Amino acid sequence: MTATLHDTPRLTVHPDRLLPADPVVRAIARRLYEQVRDLPIISPHGHVDPRLLFEDAPFRDPAELFVSPDHYVTRLLHASGVPLEALGVGQGPLSEARAREAWRLLCAHWHVFRGTPVRYWLESELAEIFGVTQRPSPETADAIYDHLAGLLSQPAYSPRALFTRFNISVLATTDDPCDDLSVHAALDADPTWSGRVIPTFRPDKYLEASAPGWAQAVERLGEVSGIATDTYAGWVGAMEARRRHFVEHGARSADHAHTDAGTAPLEAAEAERVYRAATAGTATTAEAVALRRHMLLEMARMSTEDGLTMTLHIGVRRGHHGPSAARFGPDTGHDIPLRTDFTDPLRPLLERFGTHPNLRLVLFTLDETSFSRELAPLAGFYPSVYVGAPWWFLDAPEAVRRWRGAVTDTAGFSRTSGFIDDTRAFCTIPVRHDMSRRLDSGFLAQLVAEHRLDEDEALDTVTDLVVGRPREVFAL
Numbered sequence: 369m370t371a372t373l374h375d376t377p378r379l380t381v382h383p384d385r386l387l388p389a390d391p392v393v394r395a396i397a398r399r400l401y402e403q404v405r406d407l408p409i410i411s412p413h414g415h416v417d418p419r420l421l422f423e424d425a426p427f428r429d430p431a432e433l434f435v436s437p438d439h440y441v442t443r444l445l446h447a448s449g450v451p452l453e454a455l456g457v458g459q460g461p462l463s464e465a466r467a468r469e470a471w472r473l474l475c476a477h478w479h480v481f482r483g484t485p486v487r488y489w490l491e492s493e494l495a496e497i498f499g500v501t502q503r504p505s506p507e508t509a510d511a512i513y514d515h516l517a518g519l520l521s522q523p524a525y526s527p528r529a530l531f532t533r534f535n536i537s538v539l540a541t542t543d544d545p546c547d548d549l550s551v552h553a554a555l556d557a558d559p560t561w562s563g564r565v566i567p568t569f570r571p572d573k574y575l576e577a578s579a580p581g582w583a584q585a586v587e588r589l590g591e592v593s594g595i596a597t598d599t600y601a602g603w604v605g606a607m608e609a610r611r612r613h614f615v616e617h618g619a620r621s622a623d624h625a626h627t628d629a630g631t632a633p634l635e636a637a638e639a640e641r642v643y644r645a646a647t648a649g650t651a652t653t654a655e656a657v658a659l660r661r662h663m664l665l666e667m668a669r670m671s672t673e674d675g676l677t678m679t680l681h682i683g684v685r686r687g688h689h690g691p692s693a694a695r696f697g698p699d700t701g702h703d704i705p706l707r708t709d710f711t712d713p714l715r716p717l718l719e720r721f722g723t724h725p726n727l728r729l730v731l732f733t734l735d736e737t738s739f740s741r742e743l744a745p746l747a748g749f750y751p752s753v754y755v756g757a758p759w760w761f762l763d764a765p766e767a768v769r770r771w772r773g774a775v776t777d778t779a780g781f782s783r784t785s786g787f788i789d790d791t792r793a794f795c796t797i798p799v800r801h802d803m804s805r806r807l808d809s810g811f812l813a814q815l816v817a818e819h820r821l822d823e824d825e826a827l828d829t830v831t832d833l834v835v836g837r838p839r840e841v842f843a844l
Contacts, residue, residue: 377503381495385488386765386806388813396823397813401806403827404834408537409801412785412842413623413679415792418541418551418565422558424528430516431456431467434493435474438793440486443701445473448480458696468513475509485764485803492799497530527794531563534798538844542623543567545574545610546585546592549617556618569614569622569676571607575663576626577646578656586647600643604666611674620842621677622667629682629710629731630661631668631717661713668717668727677728677842681759683708683735699792705734705761710742722750728841730785732756739771744778754841755779757788763800768807776811781829786837801834808833 387397427433435441436456446452455470456462462470481487494500494512498519502508519525524533531539543549552567573585586606590597593606611622634642642659645651651659671678687693689702710731721727729752731743739755747753758764758771775784787804789797808830815821821829838844 376505376508379491379495379500379503381491386803386810388810390817393810393813393817396816396826397806397809399823400812400826400830401809404805404809404830405802406535407805407831407834408535409798410537410786410835410838410844411539411789411797411801412621412677412838412844413540413542413568413788413790414797415542415790416539416794416797417792418555418567420527420794421531421561421563421565422551422555424526426526427520428461429464429467429471429520430513431462431470433516433520433795434490434793435470436462438796439699439701439703440793441474441490444480444484444486445477446701448477450477452692452696452700457700468510471513472506472509475504475512476506478504488765488803489796489799492802493795496799497533497795498525528561528563530795536563536797538564538566538838539797540566540568540621540842542570543614545569545571545607545614546588548592549614552617566618566620567614569611569619570624571610571622571667572625574607575624575660576656577643577651577659578653583647583649598647600640603643604663607663607667608670608674611670611676615674615676619676620844621679622671623679623681624664624667625681625684626660626664627683627685627706628661629680629708629713630657631665631714632658632661633665633716634658634662665717665720668721668729671728672721672724672726675726675843677730679730679732679756681732681756682710683733684760708733708735708738710738710746714746718746718750718753722752724752727752728754728843730754730756730841732759732788734759734761736762736767736770736774739774740778744775744783747775747779747783754783754785754837756785757804759788759790763790765803765807768804769811772808772811781833782837784833784837785841786833786835805830805834 384394388394442452442455442457445455450473454473456466498516500512504512523529549567555561555565573579574589576582586597586603589606593609595606595609596602597606639662642651642655646656646659668678683706685704685706687698688704692700692702743755747755755775758768787801789800791797812826812830816823816826
């Protein structure tokens, strides 16, 4: 039977969604939000592949755009009994039949996303970007798929056209230190392209000496940098050289994601000894961790010299389900948060560089208990420290509200990073930023309603959160 959109529940997005329910506060929030809703998007940390914009090839199908690459979507479907392989995870381009089936699975399980930010983002994408008017369900899946597929074949829905439509001012990618950044260079040289896409230095795998393939990665780092990495000094020098390469290609930050925030230093002789043991494959796990913590401290020193903002995304057990990691690869939905500490682990770094005028250090966590206990007090003293916006599992409306309440008492608004979308799902960028603008407008409106802030100050603040904070923190 041919799918139809008649007589099915409608998909609606309310203009006041996420704004406060109290009518007095909501009226204030509306006024604030209206002033920032159309401001350009600054995205200083994300995972969109720059080839998407360089090649500007049409998205193949709705599953490629909404399902297969988005671990927010696939993880909850997997928890609901849908195999990852049925969603096309880690399998490259799907046939039309398999892509349609993956889309049907999403629509058939639409109810499992109720109350989640994923549901909010998907609804906003479907309704506001693609004009979908019916709620996804088994009955409407094929008709919605056909509607989306028809749009994706049109020039107005190409990646570059959407980039312009989304009003993205700056988009940062995440890049391997050995990347030659030729795609970024080609984009910059393309006379038909006027957007700004900048790389981000992401050296994690070169710091984790106990990880499989580390020695080969470090050897490759030496080849690309032209500096031999057979000694500790060479390893450091190669990192410095690659950072310079990134700066020359427009990079503004170096991003680090590790299980902990340790930065304890090693004596020079000990660093050399452990490094040699690591390259020989004889370092213990404890020695490898000590080397990584020491090198993270060195990365802060490098940031004071080359100006790259240092961001720490701390506290995730990557690939928690080993069999899934082996079969489908990384970033496929089974990374799980850990408890985290910052005060003592970061003390060596902050005692050396915390008051350095050239350091900008942004701290992200998945552990809500550290918001008011550690992150806000650190940012409330050290001029180099900023509290990163809620990230990953915490980038949901209620978590964002809790974060803003926990941080503001001690660190105010100016010691925060501005919103970070941290996404590889391209079409969620505008809806995530819009969500943040709505939530911040509501938070500030409450302060105005309680006579703790004048409305003109609230307007200045919400504008600063959208454009001022990211520009300052990431030197854009």
